[in-house]
Amino acid sequence: MVVRADLAGQPAKLAVQVRPPGGRPMPAVSHPYWLRDNCPCADCRDPRGGQKRFQIGDLPDGLTAVEAVEDAAGLAVLWSDGHRSHYPAGWDAPAGPDERTEHAKRLWEGGDFARGLPEADWAAYLADPEERIAVLAAVRRSGFALLRGVPVEEGRVLAVARSFGYVRETNYGELFDVRVEPDPANLAFTSAAIAPHTDNPYRDPVPTLQLLHCLRNDCAGGDSGLVDGFRAAALLREEDPAAFALLARVPVPFRYRDRGAELSAAMPLIGLDPRGAIREVRFNNRSTDTAALSALPPAELDAFYAAYRRFAAITLRPGLRLDFRLAPGDCLVFDNTRLLHARTAFEPGDGTGGHRHLQGCYADLDALASTLAVLRRDTAVLDELEELFAGEGAGEYLGEDVTLAAHMLQAAGLARAAGAPPALVAAALLHDIGHFRGSGRELMAGTDNRHGAVAAARLAPYFPPAVTEPIRLHVDAKRYLCATEPGYADRLSPASAHTLALQGGPMPPDEAAAFAAHPFGPDAITVRRWDEAAKDPAAPTPTFAELRPLLMESMRP
Amino acid sequence: MVVRADLAGQPAKLAVQVRPPGGRPMPAVSHPYWLRDNCPCADCRDPRGGQKRFQIGDLPDGLTAVEAVEDAAGLAVLWSDGHRSHYPAGWDAPAGPDERTEHAKRLWEGGDFARGLPEADWAAYLADPEERIAVLAAVRRSGFALLRGVPVEEGRVLAVARSFGYVRETNYGELFDVRVEPDPANLAFTSAAIAPHTDNPYRDPVPTLQLLHCLRNDCAGGDSGLVDGFRAAALLREEDPAAFALLARVPVPFRYRDRGAELSAAMPLIGLDPRGAIREVRFNNRSTDTAALSALPPAELDAFYAAYRRFAAITLRPGLRLDFRLAPGDCLVFDNTRLLHARTAFEPGDGTGGHRHLQGCYADLDALASTLAVLRRDTAVLDELEELFAGEGAGEYLGEDVTLAAHMLQAAGLARAAGAPPALVAAALLHDIGHFRGSGRELMAGTDNRHGAVAAARLAPYFPPAVTEPIRLHVDAKRYLCATEPGYADRLSPASAHTLALQGGPMPPDEAAAFAAHPFGPDAITVRRWDEAAKDPAAPTPTFAELRPLLMESMRP
Structure with missing residues (x-):
């Protein structure tokens, strides 16, 4: 520099x-x-x-x-x-590209998934942060992911949406049923084939994510199809730049009306960011209210229709489309600003509602991206903690017979054995990380390093108060117990007795009363008891890796 | 042509x-x-x-x-x-301008509201469609409206949002409390002044509407301010076109992070539609992650900051700002893609949470626009019906002693007197509109005009089945009653007896059984009885205007 x-x-x-x-x-x-x-x-x-x-x-x-x-x-x-x-140093590392444009995506054609779709088992997705990261990253990068084994129960699609974001309610309800209806106002609720399209183009803001959960699909036909709208738009740009520019410039009016709704929005079929990168595709001939296009200059009207038909033809190229079949329990999550979805016609079944039944809902990409970023951040924090335990943690612990890491792991082991909730196990595991980065030596040299407060402050951006407050208070808990519990001070290890004075000595009565009334005082006392008991070189000591899932769980409320 | x-x-x-x-x-x-x-x-x-x-x-x-x-x-x-x-003829009447751009708005400065704010009483808003139309139209046109007298109860802000649309849940919850918090992560939750800004710029899609419901505001200070961001942007365009163009072109990264969220979005401060009209403003210095702007060419970085400061200075011009004070029960509804909101500092009160407490939530403009359009459409439908009653309705009714209008109004009066729900009063009121537009004459001339089915089909786009089904079936109800109720046929008026044969005569037993089992068969029979009884020139006859609120109510489920 x-x-x-x-x-x-x-x-x-x-x-x-x-x-x-x-x-x-x-x-x-x-x-x-x-x-x-x-x-x-x-x-x-x-x-x-x-x-x-x-x-x-x-x-x-x-x-x-x-x-x-x-x-x-x-x-x-x-x-x-x-x-x-x-x-x-490094403060102004530039941000990556806007994650919503083509530059942050993997543009695909159907054949690119010959070796398998981006998918995960619902139970694994729930249990394993790495699986969640993989699924959510696939939605961002490829525009979709498939969750398998989601319980075949009505309403479950909402739980899938809430696992990474918020349900966007629309005129179709919080969720909607996709099945044959007796008097359908929408082609979706028939057994007809549906060409590739995006949903709700007449909404602004358009719902940016869609979920479709299959409850039943045992009829002939009714297969699913996806087309990467960004890829189709990029092909149009390659093959006919003028047509691409026109579709990116002409706002197309979309409209939907029924007894309870009169929705309209005017947006280009291809939305670009200010620098010209593809950022959004709206494509749904059923809902175009193209009469309003008569406001276009006549020459552009000709050119618009030629471009529109050319783009439509590209979306129908067999090579572009990914075909697959949803089975009961499958839940497809996809980017409604990018992917076009379609289905083949099917035999409508026995007339009681048909043999194909999906439930769908809408959600938004911003919350999904946030959840993904938080998962990655939390994973990185756990990686860092794991490294600290393996590195500095292997050093001596204020003259005790166990290392600092072993001490904290033992405390967490005791908490786990006592059936404590994840937050309290996490508090036991991390209670002394304030000693890391050399600050433990200060304490032994005669300066209170305020290691409870230091640890709590380090952890606060990532862990809830149920974890950080018992840690912040665990030194005070020692001072409280020494003041109020006969014989407690006598049982302290020599090192702990040595530091007690530096930390303020036993609590005076008014301070003790305030401590006992603190919402996290009792938890801090509980952690303190495990702390005192976790200094036995012969005791069983869990590994950090073993405790990591509990730690991850403790990060979310 | x-x-x-x-x-x-x-x-x-x-x-x-x-x-x-x-x-x-x-x-x-x-x-x-x-x-x-x-x-x-x-x-x-x-x-x-x-x-x-x-x-x-x-x-x-x-x-x-x-x-x-x-x-x-x-x-x-x-x-x-x-x-x-x-x-x-007239099929391609071009649509109006995109309702989200400056061209469909009334751009304002604070002084423009010297004679009063766009406001309504909550009870009147609920009771009167015209009040609802006025409030929602003000939000579209001026960017805001104020509802007064919303009950001072926690959570009521959600009911306000649901009166015209859907709540957009965010990381702040379905609703959020704006009051002094002990350890605030956001300036909103302090007693400090907040400069004009839009909310959630780090979301994409950004919530397009915000609601703020005042529960308590008895401290010194804490007044509210609004600035028309479109007006501010238009002023910048007037005074410094190059600065305007730059702010419309450079995506600004916005970011928010806390323990549970990592939100980011990159959008220009001024969003334009493809033709260059102002369509969206994002302005929130607190959340700009401007380090990422270092990716700009250096010359643009200079120019960007000059433009940004110039725009910021315009938003702070005293003449632009509308100042007012929220009182308990006031609920402000405003366009978060256009208006900047602000507040003055206040005395934080007694430390128990302060004396200023608002509850807010987010929603979206598209649903509000839809509700407004449906209300206007429904109002137009009622106007048309009212005109039909006054016009054609004043004509003779198949030779009875009452006019067609009086017949239907009497039937509705009987339904209302019987305590029937709005849908059934509406069915009684509209049961014979199939005779309008000349088709009544067909029936008397010897052709079944299928007036039940015609009326139901005309009404179906606007009224639910609970209204249209009894109407569709009310002729069959006569045929059913003639077949199953001894003496019923004898009590028919001469005209009604005359048309019975044209309509198919009394029902054969299998048809009668099916009719009795129809979900709306009983309602059709009830309407039929009022129908037969509503031919008395001496009976009291309500006016259409009197029945109109009930009719409006029957249009929504």
Whole structure:
């Protein structure tokens, strides 16, 4: 990183040669407003959620950097208004591409899945975060995933949606039944074939995800088909750029009406981001209200229909389409802003509602993406903790006969054996991580390292209070027990007795009364007892890997 | 309308001079695909919901019109594939502008509401369709409306949302509390002032509506403010077109994270439709993740920040802002894609949660627009019925001593006096509208006009089966009663006895058994009895206006 600061003359620009890790070097002349807008100090950004604490207009006019110093840890800047910023190395790693455009997707044709669909067993998906990550990542990347073995019960499709997001209720209800109806207002509720389309194009915002859960499918026909609308649009762009540009530019009115609804939206068939990347496809001839297109200049009307027919023909190319059959218990989750779905005709069965019955609902991609990111973040946090246990954790524990890692693992083992809930097992497992990164040595050297508070603060972004509060309070719990339980102080290990004084000694009565009344006081006391008992080199010690699923479970409320 | 058809030579284009009612004449050379795509026949479009029954690719290549004839009723076309279309006059009246862009809005500044806010009393809103229309239309047009007197009870904000649409659940829950929290992760949950902003910019799709219901507001400060973001954007376009263009083009990354969420979306601050009209504003400095903007070319980064600051300054102009104070029971409903909302700082109160407490939730504009359109449509249907009663209804009723209108009004009066539910009162009121438009004369002339079925079909798009089924079956009910109830036939009026034979005479036993088992058979019989009793010129006769609220109520399930 190269820093030059013109500290004297005209409103200075701070030139920073930014070289993002792994990225191409960027010869950025960093505008002071950009740099200052990204000041990471706690006055400028809430350290918890990263929310900015100022408005862009709060920055003074003519802002300049009057001092800029680079050190090993990053870049320190003194601003003309007296504010000081420190940017740690790597602070401005640019974000990846917008995850909703074609650039973040795997564009596919049917044959690409010859070796199998992206799928998972529902039970495994629920039990294993890695399975959940794989399924949700497939929906983002390929536009769909298939969950197998979802219980064949009405309403279960809602539970699938809620496993990663929120149900988007529409005029069709929270969920809808796809089966033959006696007097259908919608082609979906007949036994006819349905050409590839997206759903609800007459809604804005359109539901960005759709789920279809198969309850019964024992009739002849009724197979499912998917087409990657982004791939189809990319082919149109390749083969007829003018047609592509037209479909991306002309808003097409979509409309749906029935007794209770009068829905309409006007959107292009192909939606682009501001830089021209494919970001959304709406395709549903049934719901186009094309009469309104007569507002187009006549020449464009001709060209529009030619382009529309060309795009439609591409979506019907057999090579593009992925055909498969939903069996009872299968739940298809797919991106309704990208994939077109279809079905073949089927024999309508015995007239009592037919032999093909799906239940569907809508949801949204943003919550799915959030759930995926949280799962990945939580997995990374557990990886980091596992490394700490294997690394620093193998070191000595304040002079006890067990290592720090063994001590915490034993405490968690005792909690698990006692049938404690996951949050309390997690609290036992992580109660001393405040000693990691060298801070345990401070305590032995005579300074209270406040390791309960340090651990709680480190864990708070990822674990709920039911985990972090007993950890924060576990040192106070020792002080409480020494003050209130006869004989407790005498049973402390020599090291624990040594640190008691540094930590404030036994609690005075008013402090003890407040502690006992704290909502997490009793949990902290429980953790404390396991803590004291977990210093036996001969005791059984579970591994971190064994406890990891419980730990993961404790991260979600 | 001028029609020329080149029936001989090259693949013909059908030239139609379209003159939409009230619009400018459009010299459209109507492409055959456009015209054919809009064929209104029942094979091409489902008459119930208007869904198209073919795919655009189903139309043959080289489609031409081989015959085109204009008559008084419209345009008849014979196509080269043998299909015949008939386009009634006025079929292609172009749609209005996209209702989500600036062109369909009333752009405002704070002073424009000096004479009062768009507001309504909650009870009146619930009771009166015209009030509902006014409130929902204000949200569409001005971006907000205020409901007063919503009961001061937790959770009521959800009922307000459900009065016109669906709640959009987010990571903040179905609803969220806006009040001072002890350890807030979000500035909203403090007592600090909040500058004008839109909510949830890190969601895509962003919730397009927000509701805020005031439960308590007795502290000093905590006033509300709204700014029309479309107006602010339009001012920027006027004053600095290049800045406007830049903000409409650069996707800004927004981000929110907490223990359970990792949300991000990249969208321009000003969203335009494909033709360049303002369609959406996202503005929330707290959640901008602007570091990712370093991917911009350096020159644009400078220009972006200058434009961003200029736009921010416009949103803060005192003249733009509308200030008001929410009182307990007020519920503000506003367009989160357009209006920026703000609040002043307040005294946080006694520390038990503060003296200012709002509950909020999100919803979407598309459902609100649908509800508004259905209300307007239903109102228009009732207007039309009211006109029929006053016009044709004043004519004679098959030789009875009362007019047709008086007959139906009396029947409804009897139903109302019997305490019948709204649907059955509506059935009684409308049971003979199949006689309107001249068809009553057919019956007297000796042809069964099937007036029950005709009325049911006319009403089916607007009324539920609980209204239309008893109407459809009320002629059969007469045939049923004549067959099964001794003496019933003898009590028929002479006219009714005359038409009985035309209608099929008393039911044979198997038909009567089926009728009795029909889910709406009993209701049809009940309506029939009121029908027979409603032919007394001396009996009290309610007015249509009196019955109109009941009729409106019967339209919704």
